[in-house]
Amino acid sequence: MDIKEVKENAKERMKGFCNLCRECDGVWCAGKVPGMGGAGTGNSFKRNYEKLKQLKVIMRTLHNVKNPQMECELFGEKLSFPGIIAPITGTKFNMGGYVSDKEYSEDIILGSKQAGTIAMIGDTGDENCYKVGLEMIKKYGKGIAIIKPRENKEIIKRIRMAEEVGALGVGIDADGAGLVTMKLFGQPVGPKNLDDLKELVNSTKLPFIVKGILTVEEVELCIEAGVHTVIISNHGGRCLNDTISSVEVLEEIVEKTGNKINILVDGSVREGVDILKYLALGAKGVLIGRPIIWGSIGGREEGVKVVLDTLKNQLYQSMILTGTENVNSVSKKILFK
Ligand SMILES: Cc1cc2nc3c(=O)[nH]c(=O)nc-3n(C[C@H](O)[C@H](O)[C@H](O)COP(=O)(O)O)c2cc1C
Numbered sequence: 176m177d178i179k180e181v182k183e184n185a186k187e188r189m190k191g192f193c194n195l196c197r198e199c200d201g202v203w204c205a206g207k208v209p210g211m212g213g214a215g216t217g218n219s220f221k222r223n224y225e226k227l228k229q230l231k232v233i234m235r236t237l238h239n240v241k242n243p244q245m246e247c248e249l250f251g252e253k254l255s256f257p258g259i260i261a262p263i264t265g266t267k268f269n270m271g272g273y274v275s276d277k278e279y280s281e282d283i284i285l286g287s288k289q290a291g292t293i294a295m296i297g298d299t300g301d302e303n304c305y306k307v308g309l310e311m312i313k314k315y316g317k318g319i320a321i322i323k324p325r326e327n328k329e330i331i332k333r334i335r336m337a338e339e340v341g342a343l344g345v346g347i348d349a350d351g352a353g354l355v356t357m358k359l360f361g362q363p364v365g366p367k368n369l370d371d372l373k374e375l376v377n378s379t380k381l382p383f384i385v386k387g388i389l390t391v392e393e394v395e396l397c398i399e400a401g402v403h404t405v406i407i408s409n410h411g412g413r414c415l416n417d418t419i420s421s422v423e424v425l426e427e428i429v430e431k432t433g434n435k436i437n438i439l440v441d442g443s444v445r446e447g448v449d450i451l452k453y454l455a456l457g458a459k460g461v462l463i464g465r466p467i468i469w470g471s472i473g474g475r476e477e478g479v480k481v482v483l484d485t486l487k488n489q490l491y492q493s494m495i496l497t498g499t500e501n502v503n504s505v506s507k508k509i510l511f512k
Pocket of ligand 1: 210211212223261262263264265269270297298299321348386408409410411412413441442443444462463464465466
């Protein structure tokens, strides 16, 4: 199975939900939340795509980088490249239901394992989604659990469940504080303050992750609370219309806080060179969202592996073509500013 076949299958099986556009820019699917798109007019999703595409890399081909190194270590795991599967739930109402949430979780845990990396599982108003994600971590191995910003006692309950299955880390998608999908299920979510965060961090020995941060001040708050990793993200543009994109704030956040906390990023990673750009801006790694959905629906666990391998191969190529030796020390000089 190759990437073309995976995408063709997915296009057929996701009719009405995702058009598998040549450029996955948030235009066709604008407003489809629930669905595959961005919130409202889709401007936040579109901005993620546009700002990342506007950032250009400089090609250099006269150098000694013949075999770039892509291995890295995240959450105590040696990964084949710095690309982790983003937490995603709601296969029925978001993707059209070709795979169930259980099948999707199976695909991402197995597909990521085969590609030498790891996956995050998500949480939503349908409690079953989180449970089947954990089930698959227990059954097949590595994974991280990202919980909605519910009341702390509800989060802690779910942290215990993640500990029991041997998750590598736990966290919250803080930007899920006002999600429509949670409202649909009548489950309270909301913002967290310093004390809330401290309580969560202190409730577990696992690395604690906060996903969905876009400001230096909030990363500083996370540092004060003892958070292990922040993920610079606007949730694929699905939470708030007209917000800024990760790529616009990442560099400043890394400059001001990167020596005190682990920083990952997501938003519109569609090709290997996108990963390289985020690494050049200082992220330790990226999360991949929508393309993994195509992988699962288009080819189940093999499809997920094909998507990850394609990104990995493209990253390798773009490292050669920018003279980048190692993913752990990508120079800002490869960016055209
Ligand atoms: C259909 C769909 C469902 C998602 N569900 C979750 C979720 O349950 N928890 C979460 O933290 N993020 C969720 N996200 C956001 C992703 O984890 C990630 O931040 C985003 O998709 C990255 O952008 P990209 O899709 O452009 O790569 C979801 C995204 C999509 C497209």
